[in-house]
Amino acid sequence: MTQQPSTPGQNSPVTVVGLGPMGLALAAALMEKGHPTTVWNRTPAKARDLVARGARLAPSAADAVAAGPLTLVCLKDYAALYEVFGSARAAAVAGRALVNLSSGTPNEAHAAASWAAERDFAYLDGAVMVPPPLVGDPGSVFLHSGPREVFDAHRDTLASLGDPRYLGADPGLAVLHNAALLGLMYATMNGFLHATALVGSAGVPAAEFADLAVNRFLPTVVDAALVEAAPDLDAGHYPGDLGTMEMNLNALEHIALTCEEQGVHAGQPRLMRDIAAQAVADGHGGSNYLAVFEVFRKAAAR
Ligand SMILES: NC(=O)c1ccc[n+]([C@@H]2O[C@H](COP(=O)([O-])OP(=O)(O)OC[C@H]3O[C@@H](n4cnc5c(N)ncnc54)[C@H](OP(=O)(O)O)[C@@H]3O)[C@@H](O)[C@H]2O)c1
Structure with a gap:
């Protein structure tokens, strides 16, 4: 060579x-x-x-x-x-x-x-x-x-x-970082694949939905919000003034029900709903959605 x-x-x-x-x-x-x-x-x-x-x-x-x-x-x-x-x-x-x-x-x-x-x-x-x-x-x-x-x-x-x-x-x-990053990768891919299957149940092509979901929705609503939220995770600070865990639990319930109506696998939204319900049971009903971080990190002590 x-x-x-x-x-x-x-x-x-x-x-x-x-x-x-x-x-x-x-x-x-x-x-x-x-x-x-x-x-x-x-x-x-x-x-x-x-x-x-x-x-x-x-x-x-x-x-x-x-x-x-x-x-x-x-x-x-x-x-x-x-x-x-x-x-x-x-x-x-x-x-x-x-x-x-x-x-x-x-x-x-x-x-x-x-x-x-x-x-x-x-x-x-x-x-x-x-x-x-x-x-x-x-x-x-x-x-x-x-x-x-x-x-x-x-x-x-x-x-x-x-x-x-x-x-x-x-x-x-x-x-440890490898497992964390791969977990993020699989969760993100599954989130996209599940969402695409959900709109696909009404005949929406994956290529059309990908543009809306990946090019528009994720960068503005998810990516930027997570970077901004990181200091709050370190501080355990979850103010619910713009939206509470109870509101998010309601949204997750609707996602799971929509899947059932459309004949799409509902396991992922049900799991997310159960985690949010645990956060509410732990006293975070009035916190914002980031308080599910407390459910994740305290699982060993539960
Ligand atoms: N491929 C990827 O995209 C990727 C990305 C990131 C990290 N990794 C990591 O990189 C590592 C290697 O992955 P890979 O994709 O190259 O393929 P792999 O299938 O995970 O590993 C293949 C290698 O392991 C050897 N091997 C397996 N069992 C063995 C044993 N009992 N004794 C001796 N050698 C053994 C194979 O030897 P033979 O050729 O003789 O079977 C071959 O050299 C993995 O830990 C994987 O998780 C892979």
């Missing part, structure tokens, strides 16, 4: 372990930016194109890690991490930095950080917040958490993949 002119950090060798769609994109972006790239995958055939473009295929995961100072791990889950590195010779991998970009939970990230410490890996957890085709774009966000010095030592190399954000020393913070 054609290597780009080098800039600081670009000549640093990098290893990528795991060549699913995301690992392939990581390795391709690193090669594009001029990093000598070593790869390893359980199914070696998936490395064929990368090798043809100049990547080195290591014979084992331990050999792959030993090839350079930094290894990006991008496997299905944390269980695969242990399966891949469980038998790695400690001497070959000690002192290397391992950045785990596999999906998981905060508890799994904490356990992986302890596992890495026992093996003398410098461990940084992480999460990729874009799909494979966007890896390598300067605006693509990568989240990282763990020891600051590990992030700082490899920041320039990580910047070859996009915009690396350091969230803090707690290794669980990256996957």
